[in-house]
Amino acid sequence: MEFLIYLILILAAATIWQIMRVVELSNDLKGNDPNKVTENDNRMNGVLMITFISVMFIWVIWQLFEYGSRTLPRAASEEGQRIDDLMNFNWYIVIAVFFLTNGALFLMAYKYYGRDKSKSAYITHNNKLEMLWTGVPAVVLAVIIFWGITLWNDVTQSEISKDVRRVEVYSKQFNWVARYSGADKELGKASFRYISATNELGLDSTDQHAQDDIVVGELYLPVNEDVNLVFRSQDVIHSAFLPHFRAQMNTVPGMQTNFKFKPTITTADMRKDPDVVGHIAEVNAIRKAKGEKPIVFDYWLLCNKICGASHWNMKMKVVIVSRKEYDIWLAGQKTFGGAKTAPVTAEASGKEKTDTIK
């Protein structure tokens, strides 16, 4: 690979040097000042300008289809779907402005390339025109601002009911841990001072509520129920990034942060989504060619704030399941105190039994 790079670079340098020599020699022959910009230069660069932007536009459109098809699948949460709606609205504006403004710029550059016999128009300003391009962006932005702030407030500042399930997501160099409240539906107290090899979250063993807490390395959540993830961090700032749910929040040592959302698609259903099926097929084809094992689709929680040497490998699997499967899974976990949680029947797992807030 490296040899190939050097070879290409050397050949490119040699080519450019030869072209330069030819141009300079022909200039010398004609007796031109080599650095005077001529009409020929202007025409050549004007044509290159319009050629560049045409090729660029084609390339951008190609990317929108080719790379665009590899972007995240549809949002797997209620909030995520609303974020995607606003995002799509923004895309129409952004893409239109990108094409129109760049198009206009390079068109002007081409159309008005300098001719020896031509002269510029003397135009200093035009109040109407300037009002237009102050006013139109202002109106469009007003819409974006209003929509954006409304959505932001709904996602981050709406009142969180006491019934909403509260799950702690704990970060440390370099892995994630999840903590569920047990039968008492309350997360026990914790402090960084109690952290030890057997108590990585620093739970307070004297606190009744901590005894039945469940500490696990995977995040299981029931579909179609709000969940309020509360975050703590042991050492440095990390960021809990759940791209498929369009959810993200930093975890900050010394304070608690939170993010509430409602997952809407189970892992099993997402694996059947046509987009995801295509994506995983593409990935597995590449893996097969490299002799690596095929994968199935999973939701992931990634660390998205630089946190040290293994930042790139700090992750936790997220599993969205039906409420029934969730209850069964939870019942099978060990508690902090060491006991198995009481088996939960499907009937006993009604709404009234969701976690309470401290």
Next chain:
Amino acid sequence: MGTAHHEHHDLHAQDLGKEHAHDDHHHDDHHHHEESFITKYVFSMDHKTISRQFLITAVIMAVIGMMMSILFRLQLAWPGEKFAIANALLGDKWAPEGILDPNMYMGLVTIHGTIMVFMVLTGGLSGTFSNLLIPYQIGARDMASGFLNMLSYWFFFASSLFMVMGMFVEGGPASGGWTVYPPLSALPQAMPGSGLGMTLWLVSMSLFIVSSLLGGLNYIITVLNMRTKGMKMTRLPLTIWAFFVTAILGVLSFPVLFSAALLLIFDRSFGTSFYLSEIYIDGHALDNMGGSPILFQHLFWFLGHPEVYIIILPALGLTSEIISVNARKPIFGYRAMVTSILAIGFLSFIVWGHHMYITGMNPFLGSVFVFTTLLIAIPSAVKAFNYITTLWKGNIQFTPGMMFAIGLVSTFVTGGVTGIILADSALDIPLHDTYFVVAHFHIVMGLSAILGMIAGVYHWFPKLFLRQMNKNMGYIHFWLTFIAAYGVFFPMHFLGLSGVPRRYYTNTAFPIFDNLQDINEVVTWFAILGAFAQVIFLFNFFYSMFRGPKSPQNPYGANTLEWTTPMAHTHGNWPGAIPEVHRWPYDYSKPGAEKDFIPQTVPLAEGEEDGGGH
């Protein structure tokens, strides 16, 4: 530098200390003191020499920063592959057998960012062009204080040295990202780069801030007090307006970064807890209680956001001048351009929170920052449209400088529009800290500013080194650079939209990203092309400095005052009286005029109106 022997031969050296800006008739100085090599080239107080010192230092720093980016781009495109060049440059410790070490990867992205943002695009850009053009274009013999100006450069030089020095210490350079968020940057236990490397980073930044403040105060005072007769504020070239507002932003915001750095030094070395609380690391619970990492982020971004305008405004200023001169047309909407600069400058102080939407800052604040941030799009849009309209019905002379200036307008638009998305806090949730952000800020700020800076180098090379750069090499440099620039950063948007976080050593831990690896390879190929293009530039730059053809006095037919000075590095700039200014700087292709430009020194004809008025 080859023609420096012109100095002092055809003029009476001016006693700059006694010279008042408007006192044109005071040039009967007597002492003709010889300058030694040291006072002339090393500890010089002449704005032109200081400008060249800033530029050459920045060029060297840019080469270092660019090489770093190539090394980590190789790793991102072909993780695990062995590259002899990585081993040759970084040694066995940081690139054993040519495979980049994860800690050094972090160090490279951190120092690359810091060098590019501060050494190249702040020190290099403002330092070079504010120094060169403020005295020249306002008609002053030098900066208000040549001594402070000299100190500004030498603090910058020391700062650059300390930054590079970090690469050579045992634990490696600072590696917590250029934003150096604590606790990561405060605790050597958290990563090796947070040891001595981080200390050097803080020393370097403190020196840099001193340099920036000394320079900035000088620029402000010079623009306010030393304009020549007739040079009203409304007749200032847009370059000067941009440098002026930039300097104000720097003076108001850099001290806040200094306080952030100082508190971080306290936390690191003296056991305070400004940013630290409830931390368990390396098997120990720390004693620090009650601090807040969010405090650092507020202090950092209170500089950090104005900082991006400190970077982009000078580039826009240079572009305004270059586009107008080479379109042979007045800049469209001079007053709107000035108003936009002022509006951007003001707004830049009340938007810093948009870097912190999801850091744990109170979400109510988030909605306030959405509003202020999106407002910045309005003056930015005005500027972009005014550039395009300046080209409209022009007679465009495609000098290499002009090509880069047009390139700037394009990247400013392309990078600006994605800012509309990131400014919206709700949309920032899934995009924060992904490659979408990397694409956005590199295009709108990194590319635009560096394209503007290169445009300035080509355009004002005759004033810097009295010679011209080779035009054809300039064209090749532009096209390769511009193609590579978009090639590197455009595909990154899609990585971000696929959920790929930035600052990952490799994406191999997430097989769901496996189908994006070819995008990373494309990006790296374009990065190599871009670096290759800069070799052409470097050759052209250094060769032309000594061997380029001598430039005529006013090679572009420009109106501003720097082109009324002789093509010699004259101490005091004008051998005779300082010229008087009679008109705005943008009278290009004015109907009725003999030539297609009317220098600012030409008095208004009878009944002629000064341009730009509304």
